[in-house]
Amino acid sequence: MDPNPTAPAIEVKHLACGYDESVVLQDVSFTVKPRELLFIIGGSGCGKSTLLRCLIGLLQPIRGDVAYFGQSFTGADSAQRREILKTFGVLYQNNALWSSMTLAENVSLPLEIHTSLSRADREEIVTLKLTEVGLAGSEDLYPSELSGGMKKRAALARALALDPAIVFFDEPSEGLDPITSREMDRLILQVRDVLGTTMVIVSHQLSSIFRLADRVLMFDRTAKGIIAEGKPDELAAHSEDSRVRDFLKRDDGPAPQPNPAEGGSKTHSS
């Protein structure tokens, strides 16, 4: 299959996924445009993480397809799959930094595996990546020597090592204090603006959702799929679904700023 540069960054078609006999998501379809910052939100058990596992290839879908830049990921052979895997980076909830390696080695490993750069050039790129995330000079530290916020930054540097077109984040603010969480949000925006990366963020942190999201997709456990999509402030103000309003208007985040003049949101029937 030829790649299509004009295709959406991510296209999910009629995706169903789950574990063994239990179907967590059924018939989920959506697209993500290049450079878009999309949030996947919803209560616990709604299938956010399951969807993420399907998108990054850790879980085989029951039905449906995931395509990156027009190229099917689900139906790809191993060579195509290897190429597509270089298209995206992932920042895991628990960071998943390799504890026996220094930060430099953590960031360098993807470059070592996927490029033919010399050792000196890899070291230079590692320095560039750590500088981009504000960890210049921390090359020789081990993950156990870092604070929670620094670990997130280091994990982001590793996710960006191959200059991926897309970065997936699983709960990037989990376990961070509000100030560090805001710094992480600022870093995510900076990376998107400077590098033009498409971002897909799984989170239920309201402050981050309202601060960053171009668009949100809300999932629900009983609906087993998307119940709403649109801009977060518009959904909070105008969604017909009380589950969406309740989720986005709960007390632990800043008050949303609805702007009735703007359109663009819609509510799915569940």
Added chain:
Amino acid sequence: MTTSHPSPVEGSRSKAASAKLEDAPAGGDCVVKVGGDWQLNAAMPSWNSLVAQHAPGNVRVVPDSLGKWDSSLLLFLVHGRKWCLQSKHALNAEALPENLQTLLRQIAEADTSQQKTKPAAKTLAERVQAWTINLGKKVREKVRENVSFLGDCTLGFVRIMRRPHKFRWLDVFVEMQQCWVSSLPIVALVSFLVGVILAFQAAIQLQQYGAAVFVADLVGLSVVREMGPMMAAMIMAGGIGAAFAAQLGNMKVGSEIDALETLGVSTVDFLVLPRLLATTVMMPIMALYANVLGILGGMFVSATMLSIPATAYWVETQNRVGLLDVGSGLIKSFVFGLGIGLAGCLRGMNCEPSATGVGKATTSAVVTGILLIVITDAVFALIFNVLGI
């Protein structure tokens, strides 16, 4: 930015990255024109090759049909910046896309702050001195950890003696069960084979003098005094000691030990003492079991290869192996059990909270356990020799 970070799947449509150097006009900067698509996994121009024949000077980098780019272009520019800085010249990248300039500024700022905080290079003598001081600190810290752990365990035993009803005896039985069940088959196999090997070795020598029946004496004494307790202890060190270190290490990684401490629960009483008691109690039982299997191994060889009836072998063993011999082996195995439990728990409790830390703790528990077994055995050999046992 519309040109950066292509998907690798778009690579087939890209133009090769290019960089051209144009000589400076009189009094002006030389110009480097960068064009095409710059990608990490494709061939890219090298700054050093580009300027190899060129005298250092101010450089202006300008785009020339610049397509998609990634860190490879940034790397090229960083090399350019270093080349310029070395000759105290400037690299002007103002004509490049704004986001690329932002990244270059970040790198320049990081360089400046790192240079400010960079410590002066140390001489060899200073490095050796620092290494020695560091080693001394580590040794002191290790000794403190070990002594403190032994002290905590001793105090824990005192607490059990004073208030036995407060202790979780059920945990001890669970750990005993784990020791017993997991080690039983392998101890049986190894001990039986040790008996077989000893009998074969003894038979070769003793048959020459027509004294084959004394195989029973040799096997019986060797097994009950040394080989039975020793082999059982080695297996327990490899299996149970390592398991203790891995369990406690994983609990440390998962902050479970911290959770116990913040609840005010003594981690030594809750986690260490049940394991120590279990290995200390189970080790003599395992040694006794190993003794029986070892003697049976010798009996098997004697009956099948040396034509010595099993009853004759048994009578000879009974005549030669006394309770004192069996007791000396069991006393040793009691201390072996304590050592194995201590090694496993000590390494587990002092484990670094990482996957590598758990691995190191497990290996260290086995090595320490075996070392303790051998040292204890040597000390007991000396004591028994002095006492004439």
